[in-house]
Amino acid sequence: MSKTYVPADLRRLVFERAQDSCEYCLIPAALALAAHQMDHIIAEKHGGETVSENLALSCALCNLAKGSDIASIDPETNDTAKLYHPRRDQWSSHFQFEAQTGLIQPLSAIARATIRLLPINRPESLTERVILFRVGRLVIPAD
């Protein structure tokens, strides 16, 4: 079991590009207990490479829930849907943040499948995002 080495300058780029926040649930690294992870958007076992275009910043919880998956089921249609690809998909085309509830609302099949699989709207995460938004520490991706 070997973990692929991600060079320091590439790690820095991934953190800076994501503004230090999980690119799936938006939780900042400073708020987490375990360190945020270098997520291979397309997992290495599916041929995904350790390059900028295939890396996203992910909290440990989202990273485990995603595992090596690249697609899941859209709970609305029961059809297979690709998971959100932070490098290719525009966040605002797929998700909308509700400041009052902390919910990240889906706008597409990709978003519905991703929100369900990870799961981005855990009850605990909602409270965390509401507080973070109030203190101006939640980064909503601007495409």
Next chain:
Amino acid sequence: MQITVDIPDDMARQLESLKDELPQILALGLLQVKANPSTGFSGLAEVLEFLATLPSPQETLALRLSDTAQAQIEALLEKNRVDGLTALEQRLWQQYEFVEHLVRMAKAQALLKLQEVA
């Protein structure tokens, strides 16, 4: 292997609905008994002990996992990607998840406090 043990009635009642999970429960218990308090997931107990000292907002925000516990998290993440987790490893991960959310809430509250005094 079959074993027979005498247990109190109230524990027997609690175990009634968990019969199928008994081997996992025993495995987890064994892990706790054998755990070195300074290593492994029992390291998470240190997080709870830290929070019980009512740390300042700054101290709370600076809280991170020990290197040992962080390495275990990363090993589980890698195992999950390659082979998947065993039922026992999934239980360990659930323990970590609980503490992760607890700390995130403590840190969020610390941020609120710092903003109130600013």
